[in-house]
Amino acid sequence: MNQRVTGLAALVAAASVLVVACGGPDEPAPTTSSRPAESATLKRMTDRGKIIIGLRADTPGLAHRNPASGEYSGFEVALGQLIATGLGLSAKQVTFTQLTADTALPSVAAGTVDIFLGGATADRAKQAGLLTAGPYLTAGLGLLYRKSGPSVTDAATAAGRKVCTVSNSPEQTLARDAKLTDPEKLVTSTSVGDCVDELGSGGVDAVADFLPVVTGYAAADPANLAATALAAPKPVDYVIALPGGDTGLKERLTRIIRTAVTDGTWQRDYDQNLGAVGPKPAPPSIPS
Template sequence: MNQRATGLAALVAAASVLVVACGGPDEPAPTTSSRPAESATLKRITDRGKIIIGLRADTPGLAHRDPVSGAFDGFEVELGKLIAAGLGLKPDQITFTQLTSDTGLPSVVAGTVDIFLGGATKAQAGPAGLLAAGPYLTAGLGLLYRKSGPTVTDAASAAGRKVCTVSNSPEQAMARDAKITDPGKLVGSTSVRDCVDELGSGGVDAVADYLPVVSGYASADPGNLSVSALAAPKPVDYVIALPGGDSGLRDRLTRIVRTAVTDGTWQHDYDQALGTSAPKPAPPQIPS
């Protein structure tokens, strides 16, 4: 009996040494926390067979929907296609949904869209209980002006001029902080489109908004409109808003955007959508 017990003990000891040798002396045992996070949103997309992407679709160059054909085009649309391809989906497995700045984030929370590409910032996504991937665009303030009117390119040339911004928006606050014009000359409107219409009719001398936004309008009407970039204030980052708690999808979307920046796809798509004549923002800085 003693010989049998001694033999069994030796066998167990040998097996233990073999396990340690296979795993390496410093390699920890696999744990649940070290596995890649599973994406509930990606599972929902896979089960459905398509991804639903929310867009504002009211800004030429960034995202615009043709009122006749219903087709979407713009930089954010191309980004949506890039994301879908990166997730293993085909073009016919993408559904774009037009939303507004007010309904975009709530739609992600409600699950009616999977992600939102509409100029949201991380500071907006967080309080809504959402995660932010990217960023996919860094946007400073820009000025849109008529080529036939006053050349309004900076705070000095805008002094005393009527400058239109969207009322109660972050862009309006940025224009006010940058002292673009006299406080009484900073005109509020309900949308950038209304501001551009006011500019066209001569009601205002310039439109202040994020550079990609005003660049889109200039690219849509290059014969009449021009745009300039302002050195201040500090730019903001546009992010991809996605459901809270889905860190697996957040990391995957961030990798897709990072690859597009490093391989030149990002710059190509931006130039194609927003033209090369307007000032171009630098590609976004994406944390690793």
């Protein structure tokens, strides 16, 4: 009898250990797939005590640096602060760095910045050996024109006109593919700000860029500038460019954007920064 009792007690004890190891019916054990992988970039941020985010910073409403104060504002700035808090830092532990279309992705690859927000596309990031998260915005091409000049609102009215776009950028490729104007009339500059200066001086008749960009400039100077959306080509996803191989950071960033879209934070921040003028894009579709 003692042997039977001892054997039964051992069996019960073993079953109890098994239940604890499995987490019990009300507390399932975490699986590897539910936890983001380790992130070398996140560790670097944590050790440093800040995240360094690259921006174009010449696009009012999206990301703009005040030349007098040096402060940054816009939708992508708000998004950068949201990302910082989502990664366990604070909104004050963000350093923004102004980059160009030429320097943005190489800066991420070199580790000069931790991530880049500024209209990067997945194809270009992949070509640079980088990973992407998001998308955080889906936008089609738009045109910015002077209210006192020719109304350049579509490919038909842009034909034969001088149209400026940023060199070596996705929007330059889209403008060329859309055949907005004669090839020799599609001029380029190093920044959209320079294109807008050319538009103001009459050097060009329109600026071609993503709709939120031209909308932001129109909102900043509504007395003189207007923006319009182009029906083609199809919209492009803005993604977060991050170091290649860092799948842990990719997963974390995508979850942060997905949550912002789901809980309404994305729409609130977009409306506050870009909702005053022009058509609004729908929130991006985040892959699960």
